[in-house]
Amino acid sequence: MAVKSYKEIVEALEQGIKAGEFNKKFPTQRTLCIIYGSSNRTVAKAMGVLMSKGLIYSKPGKGYYIKKDGS
Secondary structure, eight states, X not given: OOOOOHHHHHHHHHHHHHTTOSOSBOOXXXXXXXXXXXXXXXXXXXXXXXXXXXXXXXXXXXXXXXXXXXX
16 A cells, blocks of 8 residues: 555545545554554644645544534
8 A cells, every 4th residue: 555645634534534434533653653654743734735725624532523514
């Protein structure tokens, strides 16, 4: 498996969010590291981009969640 850049991870996760592939709770960073063969730092950067785009939000100690439209 090729290591993914944060931009590739952002693109893949955005597509998954738009396609409804995820429940409200998002996979953990550790899980995403395994899926994409990338470091925690790379996945964290991708999650930061998704948060800045308003697609997900974080609950400290709980994980990431998908924002509903209009929230």
